[in-house]
Amino acid sequence: MLLRLAPALTLIVLGAPIVLGLAWTVLPAFGYFPAIGGTGLTLEPWRVLFASPGFERALLLTLTTGIGTTVLALLAAVGFCAMTAHRPSVLRLRSALPPLLASPPSAMALGFAFVIMPSGWLVRLVSPWATGFDRPPIGLVTVQDPLGLSLIGGLLVKEVPYLVLMIFAASAQVPVGHTLAAARALGQRPATAWLKAVFPQIYPQIRLPVFAVLAFSLSVVDMALILAPGNPPPLAVLATRWFSNYDLSLYYPAAAAASLQLVLVVLGLLAWLAIERPIAVLGCRWIERGGRSQVTQGLTDAIGVTTVVLGGLGVIALAGMAIWSVAAAWRFPHALPDGWQLSLWRTHGDQIGTVVGTTAAIGLTAVTIAAILTLACLENEQRRSLRPGTTALWLLYLPLLVPQIAFLFGVQVVLIRLGLDGTTSAVVWVNLIFVLPYVFLSLADPFRALDPRYAASAAALGASRWRVFFAVKLPLLTRPILVACAVGFAVSVGQYLPTLFAGAGRIATLTTEAVTLSSGGDRRILGIYAVLQTGVPLLAYAAALWLPLMVFRRFRGLA
Amino acid sequence: MTGGISGLCQGLVLECISIAVKGESRDLVGGLSLSVPPGQVLTIMGPSGSGKSTLLSYIAGFLDPRVFAASGRIMVGGEFIEYLPAEDRHVGILFQDPVLFPHLTVAGNLLFGLRRGRWRDRRKRQAMVSDALASAGLAGFEDRDPSTLSGGQKARVTLLRTLLSQPRALLLDEPFGKLDVALREEFRSFVFAHVRERGLPTLLVTHDPADAEAAAGVVIQLNDVVVRPSRIVETIGDGASPVAPLSMSGSRR
Numbered sequence: 117m118l119l120r121l122a123p124a125l126t127l128i129v130l131g132a133p134i135v136l137g138l139a140w141t142v143l144p145a146f147g148y149f150p151a152i153g154g155t156g157l158t159l160e161p162w163r164v165l166f167a168s169p170g171f172e173r174a175l176l177l178t179l180t181t182g183i184g185t186t187v188l189a190l191l192a193a194v195g196f197c198a199m200t201a202h203r204p205s206v207l208r209l210r211s212a213l214p215p216l217l218a219s220p221p222s223a224m225a226l227g228f229a230f231v232i233m234p235s236g237w238l239v240r241l242v243s244p245w246a247t248g249f250d251r252p253p254i255g256l257v258t259v260q261d262p263l264g265l266s267l268i269g270g271l272l273v274k275e276v277p278y279l280v281l282m283i284f285a286a287s288a289q290v291p292v293g294h295t296l297a298a299a300r301a302l303g304q305r306p307a308t309a310w311l312k313a314v315f316p317q318i319y320p321q322i323r324l325p326v327f328a329v330l331a332f333s334l335s336v337v338d339m340a341l342i343l344a345p346g347n348p349p350p351l352a353v354l355a356t357r358w359f360s361n362y363d364l365s366l367y368y369p370a371a372a373a374a375s376l377q378l379v380l381v382v383l384g385l386l387a388w389l390a391i392e393r394p395i396a397v398l399g400c401r402w403i404e405r406g407g408r409s410q411v412t413q414g415l416t417d418a419i420g421v422t423t424v425v426l427g428g429l430g431v432i433a434l435a436g437m438a439i440w441s442v443a444a445a446w447r448f449p450h451a452l453p454d455g456w457q458l459s460l461w462r463t464h465g466d467q468i469g470t471v472v473g474t475t476a477a478i479g480l481t482a483v484t485i486a487a488i489l490t491l492a493c494l495e496n497e498q499r500r501s502l503r504p505g506t507t508a509l510w511l512l513y514l515p516l517l518v519p520q521i522a523f524l525f526g527v528q529v530v531l532i533r534l535g536l537d538g539t540t541s542a543v544v545w546v547n548l549i550f551v552l553p554y555v556f557l558s559l560a561d562p563f564r565a566l567d568p569r570y571a572a573s574a575a576a577l578g579a580s581r582w583r584v585f586f587a588v589k590l591p592l593l594t595r596p597i598l599v600a601c602a603v604g605f606a607v608s609v610g611q612y613l614p615t616l617f618a619g620a621g622r623i624a625t626l627t628t629e630a631v632t633l634s635s636g637g638d639r640r641i642l643g644i645y646a647v648l649q650t651g652v653p654l655l656a657y658a659a660a661l662w663l664p665l666m667v668f669r670r671f672r673g674l675a
Numbered sequence: 676m677t678g679g680i681s682g683l684c685q686g687l688v689l690e691c692i693s694i695a696v697k698g699e700s701r702d703l704v705g706g707l708s709l710s711v712p713p714g715q716v717l718t719i720m721g722p723s724g725s726g727k728s729t730l731l732s733y734i735a736g737f738l739d740p741r742v743f744a745a746s747g748r749i750m751v752g753g754e755f756i757e758y759l760p761a762e763d764r765h766v767g768i769l770f771q772d773p774v775l776f777p778h779l780t781v782a783g784n785l786l787f788g789l790r791r792g793r794w795r796d797r798r799k800r801q802a803m804v805s806d807a808l809a810s811a812g813l814a815g816f817e818d819r820d821p822s823t824l825s826g827g828q829k830a831r832v833t834l835l836r837t838l839l840s841q842p843r844a845l846l847l848d849e850p851f852g853k854l855d856v857a858l859r860e861e862f863r864s865f866v867f868a869h870v871r872e873r874g875l876p877t878l879l880v881t882h883d884p885a886d887a888e889a890a891a892g893v894v895i896q897l898n899d900v901v902v903r904p905s906r907i908v909e910t911i912g913d914g915a916s917p918v919a920p921l922s923m924s925g926s927r928r
Binding site for chain 2 (some may be wrong): 204291294295297298299300301302303304305306309312313316317400403404405406407408
């Protein structure tokens with residue numbers, strides 16, 4: 117039975133590259149790399165890493181931005197959700213979620229940089245009438261600041277919407293309405309009632325997403341290239357820089373840095389797990405005190421409003437890039453371009469078209485494979501009435517928890533040995549590692565929640581299991597399947613490091629081009645790439661929502 | 676008459692309550708007036724969809740303003756509360772499901788509602804919780820996980836939690852509906868005993884005639900259509916004033 121092999125196959129597709137990649141990153145970190153002559157085991161790479169100029173500051177920067185982002189992102193998402201508990205009108209802001217979620221991290225970073233930079237939109241809006249600046253202020257560092265604050269800001273714009281979405285999804289498992297009503301009847305203010313009675317029930321379900329945020333923030337490369345200081349950069353950027361250097365001897369310390377990155381993430385997750393318990397105890401104390409302070413309510417509201425402002429910045433950032441793409445000239449301190457053009461879109465049309473084609477082809481192939489594997493696993497699970505366990509969930513999250521830099525170099529080493537580096541299929545496979553978890557996670561709930569009576573009725577009418585699958589389950593699940601594919605497609609479009617490494621720098625996608633152009637390119641061309649980076653995934657979302665409406669427009673129950 | 680005017684002021688009084696689904700012309704509840712003296716249980720009966728639970732949501736302050744348009748005055752303990760947020764109304768509510776917080780122990784659940792403003796000392800608070808548990812035959816249950824309790828135990832803990840929060844009125848939204856018959860009778864008399872002992876004005880919503888009988892108070896039938904003021908006055912019977920004093924002679928239709 118082919119279907120029975122689906123879980124194993126999925127595990128191999130996900131696990132093999134990660135395990136092999138980790139091995140081929142850790143071995144060079146200890147000097148073993150026969151391809152360039154390293155045959156013995158040595159600690160020399162680590163000595164070089166520790167002795168490299170600015171290493172301590174790079175390490176500190178990595179830790180502060182990574183952990184700072186995670187703590188702030190969780191606070192912001194929780195504050196926002198607590199606030200919406202008693203201001204349902206705020207929920208209308210949910211419509212801002214799809215663009216914020218669909219836009220790749222690098223596109224967001226580009227837009228965010230333009231909003232906050234000294235010559236950026238925020239300063240332009242108040243200049244020169246309020247600030248007196250008629251040229252960008254000199255000496256003011258708001259992007260790539262040494263403390264990494266702009267990186268934290270950019271990461272927050274990207275990660276908070278994700279956590280909010282995860283909290284919304286987890287809320288479906290809890291009788292939120294009744295719980296809130298019970299807590300408020302016992303005298304708690306709405307936001308506090310949500311914090312005390314609903315959030316503790318939800319937290320276990322958003323723990324893995326929080327860990328994904330922690331791992332991502334600690335090891336992000338593309339956003340850090342745009343927003344983090346360059347000298348010293350965060351560890352992951354340092355490793356990427358050394359890996360792509362012509363001096364092959366730098367591979368060793370690069371592998372050491374990448375391995376250290378893995379250690380940091382593992383330690384970060386362990387530390388987070390370790391402080392969860394004491395915080396839970398303190399939280400229970402706080403809940404059992406029975407206090408009804410207004411302070412918590414006010415504080416949550418303040419955090420919630422900050423979160424809304426942050427989301428607003430994100431939307432403004434995306435809009436800013438869209439305007440740049442059609443701006444003729446846009447001098448400081450003008451808030452809007454001095455003239456408009458579409459000529460750049462035309463002159464670069466062919467080149468852009470090719471890149472969009474490559475990006476879409478890679479994304480669609482990866483998503484198709486991911487959807488087939490996911491559906492096969494889920495159908496197999498249902499036929500054999502397996503109960504999904506936490507181990508399976510952790511395995512699915514593995515690609516989101518292991519830092520990309522820690523295994524992608526190893527993957528490249530293996531690909532070179534197989535003669536596959538720089539091929540489209542290699543890029544698709546490596547993209548698939550990150551696409552599959554998202555497709556699986558978005559599709560699993562709707563698939564498992566499908567009313568079993570449909571399949572039972574069909575079977576009672578004599579339909580075989582495959583007929584039930586193709587003629588009943590798939591049509592009923594059209595919409596969630598397409599939405600899951602759109603999510604996966606957006607993830608694929610946003611990948612920077614996987615495409616860079618597996619493509620050996622020879623395969624250009626929207627994201628690799630945008631990041632390459634980000635240092636000193638024409639801002640209008642950069643705008644074109646950033647707009648497409650967000651626009652192409654958004655189109656996929658729109659198609660996922662619109663197609664079922666068209667196909668099933670005669671059936672109200674499905675549309 | 677057991678309560679008299681002073682008793683009524685201490686009780687729960689509803690004046691001309693109307694509730695409609697926004698965008699629909701027909702009222703879910705139309706001009707309902709009633710009053711419940713302390714320690715008495717008034718039963719509202721009606722088929723599902725007749726707006727019984729919606730009425731309780733309005734009194735407790737949980738009505739979703741995006742879905743419903745509601746008006747009318749609510750007085751508890753001589754004070755109008757309809758403009759207050761739910762948490763300041765001091766109206767306890769029991770739902771069909773126990774809604775115990777699964778992330779807290781039994782004691783944690785009871786401490787949740789025990790107002791800090793009134794009892795600050797930790798030991799005193801814990802002693803109150805233990806006393807309450809013991810009084811309900813649940814001594815030693817403090818550290819239990821609520822999900823390990825039986826249905827009847829959960830129901831009792833939920834009532835204790837509400838009572839410890841010192842409500843001024845109690846709303847019962849079919850709280851006996853999911854218990855099996857033997858348990859139902861036991862829990863019912865447990866609830867009504869507490870209601871009488873504490874002199875809580877209580878509104879019970881149910882579709883089980885046995886509940887109404889056990890409540891031994893006035894019964895109002897909310898019909899599938901509309902309850903009009905005239906009809907209520909007629910039902911309750913004592914005069915033309917919108918807040919009809921209740922005669923507590925027993926249930927009638």
